[in-house]
Amino acid sequence: xxxxxxxxxxxxxIGTGLLLAAVVGSxxxxxxxxxxxxxxxxxxxxxxxxxxLAALILTFGPVSGAHFNPAVTVALAWREALPxxxxxxxxxxxxxxxxxxxxxxxxxxxxxVVQASTRVRTGFGQWAGEFTATFAxxxxxxxxxxxxxxxxxxxxxxxxxxxxxxxxxxxxxNPAVTAARALSDTFAxxxxxxxxxxxxxxxxxxxxxTALSAWFAADRPVVAPSLAPPEARGAGE
Numbered sequence: 565x566x567x568x569x570x571x572x573x574x575x576x577x578i579g580t581g582l583l584l585a586a587v588v589g590s591x592x593x594x595x596x597x598x599x600x601x602x603x604x605x606x607x608x609x610x611x612x613x614x615x616x617l618a619a620l621i622l623t624f625g626p627v628s629g630a631h632f633n634p635a636v637t638v639a640l641a642w643r644e645a646l647p648x649x650x651x652x653x654x655x656x657x658x659x660x661x662x663x664x665x666x667x668x669x670x671x672x673x674x675x676x677v678v679q680a681s682t683r684v685r686t687g688f689g690q691w692a693g694e695f696t697a698t699f700a701x702x703x704x705x706x707x708x709x710x711x712x713x714x715x716x717x718x719x720x721x722x723x724x725x726x727x728x729x730x731x732x733x734x735x736x737x738n739p740a741v742t743a744a745r746a747l748s749d750t751f752a753x754x755x756x757x758x759x760x761x762x763x764x765x766x767x768x769x770x771x772x773x774t775a776l777s778a779w780f781a782a783d784r785p786v787v788a789p790s791l792a793p794p795e796a797r798g799a800g801e
Contacts, residue, residue, distance in 0.1 A: 568627075573653050575628035577661035579620045583632050584665025584744050585672075586616035591751035592673045605751060606728065614725035621717035630717075633738040634658055635770040639702055642774055655740075662744035670748065681746050681753030685733060690758075691765040693733030698769030700727055701737045706777035739763045 590612030591605070598605035621630040629646075631637045637654045640646035646654075670677045704723045708716040727735030736742045736754070742763055746756040754762065 569650060569653065572628040572650075573657040575624040576631060576654055576657040577664075579624040579628070579630055580632040580658045580661035580740060581665035581668065583613075583616060583620055584662045584741060585668045587613050587741065588666050588669035588745065588748050588750060588752045589672055592669065592675070595751040606734065609751065610725050610728040613728070614721040617724060618717045618721035621720060625717065628654075632658060632661075632740075633701075634740050635698055635702065635738060635766055636705060639705075639770050639774040643778060658740040659743060662740040663747060666744045666748050669750075675750070679747055679749045679753075681749045681755050683749070683753040683755055684758065685754045686758045686761065689732045691733075691761055693731035694736060694762050694765035695769040695772075697724075697727040697731045697733065697735035697737040698766040699773045700769075702770045702773035703777065706773065706781075710781065733762070736762060737766060737769075739766055742766070 587609070591609045594605040594608035594612075598608065617632075620632070624630045629640075631640070631654060634655045637646065637651055637658070641648050641651050667677045670679065700723050701720065704719050705716070708719045712719065724735055724737065727737065736745065739762075742754060742759055745752050745754050746759050
């Protein structure tokens with residue numbers, strides 16, 4: 565797993581960056597075109613995010629595993645499907661890529677590159693939403709990579725799309741995404757002061773899903789650390 569580590573980290577950074585460009589960029593575009601209809605804007609944001617996420621997992625999964633999410637990376641290391649020594653590099657690549665993706669979205673839409681969000685997202689309901697979204701995401705990841713690996717990219721995109729609508733927080737479900745979205749005072753933003761509670765809820769959701777998965781599969785080998793389908797994994801080895 566440590567061979568080709570530079571390529572893996574660059575893939576994580578680019579994939580996470582493009583994901584954030586999709587999330588923030590589609591939010592800006594949706595808000596501009598929706599004529600004040602928040603439901604239409606959220607629907608457009610959802611479709612763009614889910615489509616980009618599936619495509620990015622399929623593209624970068626064979627190289628890095630396409631985590632794009634510190635919660636996924638740490639969960640894999642916890643289950644011994646990823647060496648702990650590569651985790652700091654993955655987390656740094658994800659965070660740097662996420663911030664650059666937000667800045668790219670701002671550049672594309674001719675907004676100030678450096679911003680801080682003023683969008684308030686706080687309270688028990690929001691935190692419960694983030695716990696639920698992250699629990700659902702990690703449950704899908706663990707279940708699909710073991711039993712339906714070919715469907716994993718699409719299943720991950722589907723659960724995120726669904727959670728945009730069935731959770732109160734609109735499903736950040738990703739600490740790097742959360743931190744980066746605090747740097748965008750747009751439709752997709754979150755106030756920096758609200759980030760720590762979101763990340764805490766995400767960590768709890770990821771831990772709960774990972775522990776449950778470990779219990780379900782206590783007598784089985786740990787899954788491979790990739791969200792890409794099996795035949796695609798060899799392409800990046």
